[in-house]
Amino acid sequence: MTVVVVDDEVEVRDAYRAFFARRPGFSLIGEAADGQAGVAVVAKLRPDVVLMDLKMPLMSGVDATRAICETDPNARVVALTTLATRDHIVAALRAGASGYLLKDCGAEGLVRGLHDALAGEMPMSPGVRLALVDSVRREDAHTQASSGIVTQREAELLMWLAQGLSNQQIADEMYLSEGSVKQYLNRIADKLGVRSRTQILVRSLQLRIVDLDTLPAMGP
Incomplete structure (x- = not known):
């Protein structure tokens, strides 16, 4: 499985690079430090899955996800972030994200989430689905x-x-x-x-x- 990581923190990208180097069946083929660069890298490399941070300079992860998915509706972009608020979750999913994982999901949770996203499933960290449903419940009075x-x-x-x-x-x-x-x-x-x-x-x-x-x- 080919992966591109988009995250503005150098230490985080270093950690992902080491993580995927130890995982058979995965290849980290590209990185980007902001959403704008992430869109360009994904367009050039066409990875199987993109791991997308949300809070970044130049272009947010939400905007980058939207740009990627508008160009390629089959793209698999998984939000991987520390942000667990309803607004961030709903914004990422509406932008086209295939899933929403928190950075504390652990190694096995990350691997499972990547496989789920590639298979067309919907990886979400515990509690994210509840926040999503609660958000929609608040909105549906207006729909x-x-x-x-x-x-x-x-x-x-x-x-x-x-x-x-x-x-x-x-x-x-x-x-x-x-x-x-x-x-x-x-x-x-x-x-x-x-x-x-x-x-x-x-x-x-x-x-x-x-x-x-x-x-x-x-x-x-």
């Missing part, structure tokens, strides 16, 4: 409910998605193949006018296609 956008079967799939299930787990719950789940997600994405799995979740919650009050409690 009209949109019924009839998706079929009943698609709405069921979105319910499982909102509970954090992977594509394979959703397939098991709905007695489908994993390939069929991906096809459903592609159709839903087209209907909602979004790109990534995470954006599907955000938009479906905003439009009240998924009823927050009927979801089971999600642990931290």
